[in-house]
Amino acid sequence: MDIVAVIAEGRIREAQERGEFDNLSLKGQPLKLNDMSRIPEELRAGYIILKNAGILPEELEIKKEIISLHKLVECCHEEGEKYSLRKKLNQKILRFEMMMEKRKVHTAGYKDRIYKRFGAY
Numbered sequence: 324m325d326i327v328a329v330i331a332e333g334r335i336r337e338a339q340e341r342g343e344f345d346n347l348s349l350k351g352q353p354l355k356l357n358d359m360s361r362i363p364e365e366l367r368a369g370y371i372i373l374k375n376a377g378i379l380p381e382e383l384e385i386k387k388e389i390i391s392l393h394k395l396v397e398c399c400h401e402e403g404e405k406y407s408l409r410k411k412l413n414q415k416i417l418r419f420e421m422m423m424e425k426r427k428v429h430t431a432g433y434k435d436r437i438y439k440r441f442g443a444y
Contacts, residue, residue, distance in 0.1 A: 361436050385419045386437055 338344060357374075359367050366380075373380055379387070392412040399405040 382419060382422055382437060385415055385422070389415045389419060 344350070357371075359370065362370055370380055389412065392408055392415060396405060396408045396412060399408055
Protein backbone atom coordinates (compact mmCIF):
# COMPACT_ATOMS: atom_id res chain seq x y z
CA MET A 324 0.00 0.00 0.00
CA ASP A 325 1.38 3.43 -0.88
CA ILE A 326 1.72 6.28 1.61
CA VAL A 327 -1.33 8.17 0.33
CA ALA A 328 -3.57 5.13 0.88
CA VAL A 329 -2.15 4.63 4.39
CA ILE A 330 -2.85 8.28 5.29
CA ALA A 331 -6.35 8.13 3.81
CA GLU A 332 -7.18 4.93 5.69
CA GLY A 333 -5.92 6.48 8.92
CA ARG A 334 -8.08 9.58 8.50
CA ILE A 335 -11.12 7.50 7.65
CA ARG A 336 -10.59 5.36 10.73
CA GLU A 337 -10.24 8.48 12.92
CA ALA A 338 -13.45 9.95 11.48
CA GLN A 339 -15.27 6.69 12.18
CA GLU A 340 -14.08 6.72 15.79
CA ARG A 341 -15.34 10.31 16.19
CA GLY A 342 -18.72 9.20 14.82
CA GLU A 343 -18.67 11.47 11.77
CA PHE A 344 -20.25 8.77 9.59
CA ASP A 345 -23.05 7.87 12.02
CA ASN A 346 -25.67 10.31 10.73
CA LEU A 347 -25.27 9.93 6.98
CA SER A 348 -28.55 9.96 5.06
CA LEU A 349 -27.93 6.70 3.18
CA LYS A 350 -26.28 4.82 6.05
CA GLY A 351 -26.82 1.07 5.79
CA GLN A 352 -28.07 1.18 2.21
CA PRO A 353 -26.13 -0.39 -0.65
CA LEU A 354 -24.24 1.85 -3.03
CA LYS A 355 -25.64 2.18 -6.53
CA LEU A 356 -22.63 1.34 -8.65
CA ASN A 357 -22.77 1.85 -12.38
CA ASP A 358 -22.22 -1.29 -14.38
CA MET A 359 -20.09 -0.15 -17.29
CA SER A 360 -19.14 -3.64 -18.42
CA ARG A 361 -21.33 -3.28 -21.51
CA ILE A 362 -19.68 -0.06 -22.64
CA PRO A 363 -16.49 -0.41 -24.68
CA GLU A 364 -13.47 0.24 -22.48
CA GLU A 365 -12.18 3.13 -24.59
CA LEU A 366 -15.48 5.01 -24.12
CA ARG A 367 -15.95 4.53 -20.35
CA ALA A 368 -13.99 7.55 -19.12
CA GLY A 369 -15.85 9.84 -21.49
CA TYR A 370 -19.19 8.41 -20.43
CA ILE A 371 -18.41 8.98 -16.76
CA ILE A 372 -17.51 12.61 -17.46
CA LEU A 373 -20.70 13.10 -19.50
CA LYS A 374 -22.83 11.44 -16.82
CA ASN A 375 -21.36 13.60 -14.07
CA ALA A 376 -22.15 16.66 -16.20
CA GLY A 377 -25.74 15.44 -16.71
CA ILE A 378 -25.26 14.93 -20.45
CA LEU A 379 -26.19 11.82 -22.42
CA PRO A 380 -23.70 10.43 -24.93
CA GLU A 381 -24.51 11.46 -28.48
CA GLU A 382 -25.67 8.02 -29.60
CA LEU A 383 -28.14 7.80 -26.72
CA GLU A 384 -29.47 11.29 -27.48
CA ILE A 385 -29.99 10.27 -31.10
CA LYS A 386 -31.61 7.01 -30.02
CA LYS A 387 -34.04 8.92 -27.77
CA GLU A 388 -34.89 11.19 -30.71
CA ILE A 389 -35.45 8.12 -32.91
CA ILE A 390 -37.88 6.67 -30.36
CA SER A 391 -39.74 9.99 -30.05
CA LEU A 392 -39.98 10.42 -33.82
CA HIS A 393 -41.20 6.83 -34.22
CA LYS A 394 -43.98 7.46 -31.68
CA LEU A 395 -44.92 10.70 -33.45
CA VAL A 396 -45.12 8.89 -36.80
CA GLU A 397 -47.40 6.26 -35.28
CA CYS A 398 -49.73 8.93 -33.83
CA CYS A 399 -49.77 11.24 -36.83
CA HIS A 400 -52.83 11.15 -39.13
CA GLU A 401 -51.95 13.89 -41.62
CA GLU A 402 -50.00 12.45 -44.56
CA GLY A 403 -47.88 15.55 -45.20
CA GLU A 404 -46.76 15.75 -41.59
CA LYS A 405 -46.27 11.98 -41.43
CA TYR A 406 -44.00 12.13 -44.48
CA SER A 407 -41.94 14.91 -42.88
CA LEU A 408 -41.62 12.97 -39.62
CA ARG A 409 -40.60 9.79 -41.47
CA LYS A 410 -37.95 11.74 -43.32
CA LYS A 411 -36.54 13.08 -40.03
CA LEU A 412 -36.73 9.60 -38.52
CA ASN A 413 -34.79 8.08 -41.41
CA GLN A 414 -32.15 10.80 -41.16
CA LYS A 415 -31.70 10.11 -37.44
CA ILE A 416 -31.48 6.36 -38.03
CA LEU A 417 -28.91 6.89 -40.75
CA ARG A 418 -26.89 9.21 -38.52
CA PHE A 419 -26.99 6.66 -35.70
CA GLU A 420 -25.94 3.81 -38.02
CA MET A 421 -23.08 5.90 -39.43
CA MET A 422 -21.92 6.80 -35.93
CA MET A 423 -21.90 3.16 -34.88
CA GLU A 424 -20.10 2.16 -38.06
CA LYS A 425 -17.49 4.90 -37.63
CA ARG A 426 -16.77 3.84 -34.07
CA LYS A 427 -16.62 0.21 -35.11
CA VAL A 428 -18.47 -0.72 -31.94
CA HIS A 429 -21.05 -2.74 -33.86
CA THR A 430 -18.69 -5.71 -33.89
CA ALA A 431 -18.75 -5.83 -30.10
CA GLY A 432 -22.57 -5.81 -30.11
CA TYR A 433 -22.71 -2.35 -28.58
CA LYS A 434 -25.18 -1.03 -31.14
CA ASP A 435 -27.49 -3.98 -30.49
CA ARG A 436 -27.36 -3.39 -26.75
CA ILE A 437 -28.37 0.25 -27.26
CA TYR A 438 -31.27 -0.86 -29.48
CA LYS A 439 -32.31 -3.39 -26.86
CA ARG A 440 -32.05 -0.92 -23.98
CA PHE A 441 -34.24 1.69 -25.62
CA GLY A 442 -36.56 -0.70 -27.39
CA ALA A 443 -36.97 -1.50 -31.04
CA TYR A 444 -38.19 1.29 -33.25
